[in-house]
Amino acid sequence: MTKIKCILEVDMKLCYCHSDKPFESCCEVYLSDSAIPVTAEQLMRSRYTAYAVHDVDYIMQTTHPATRKHYDPRSIKAWAESSIWQKLEVIGTRKGSASDTVGFVEFKAYYFDSVQQPQLHHEYSTFKKVDGTWFFVEGRVL
Numbered sequence: 550m551t552k553i554k555c556i557l558e559v560d561m562k563l564c565y566c567h568s569d570k571p572f573e574s575c576c577e578v579y580l581s582d583s584a585i586p587v588t589a590e591q592l593m594r595s596r597y598t599a600y601a602v603h604d605v606d607y608i609m610q611t612t613h614p615a616t617r618k619h620y621d622p623r624s625i626k627a628w629a630e631s632s633i634w635q636k637l638e639v640i641g642t643r644k645g646s647a648s649d650t651v652g653f654v655e656f657k658a659y660y661f662d663s664v665q666q667p668q669l670h671h672e673y674s675t676f677k678k679v680d681g682t683w684f685f686v687e688g689r690v691l
């Protein structure tokens with residue numbers, strides 16, 4: 550009998566956003582400010598990851614300055630920390646490519662809430678690009 554052991558797999562942490570890419574070459578580059586998202590979907594994914602790792606600063610800093618005042622960092626922090634983020638599913642995108650200045654992403658985020666009940670957050674988000682940087686503008690819960 551042969552026992553197969555793959556050290557690479559043990560070491561590689563897949564990204565929280567379920568892209569099947571390693572965390573370090575996916576959302577981590579955005580959360581650590583090493584790069585900025587090129588597409589609205591990349592920004593959306595990195596914001597989901599920010600929820601999973603409780604990076605409230607990233608969530609606030611990637612929210613459009615015009616709508617930022619509607620989002621309270623304390624309640625974002627409370628929601629992020631009291632939930633266990635399970636999975637992200639990007640349902641569809643419209644525009645939001647490198648050459649666009651507006652983009653829309655529909656997604657489903659699966660998580661367990663503070664009383665361990667499975668929850669689904671289904672949202673249609675609007676993104677805008679300002680001076681080459683994508684921002685989250687607002688989300689409509691579906």
Ligand SMILES: [Zn+2]
Pocket residue numbers: 564565566567568572575576577594595598
């Ligand atoms: Zn990612």
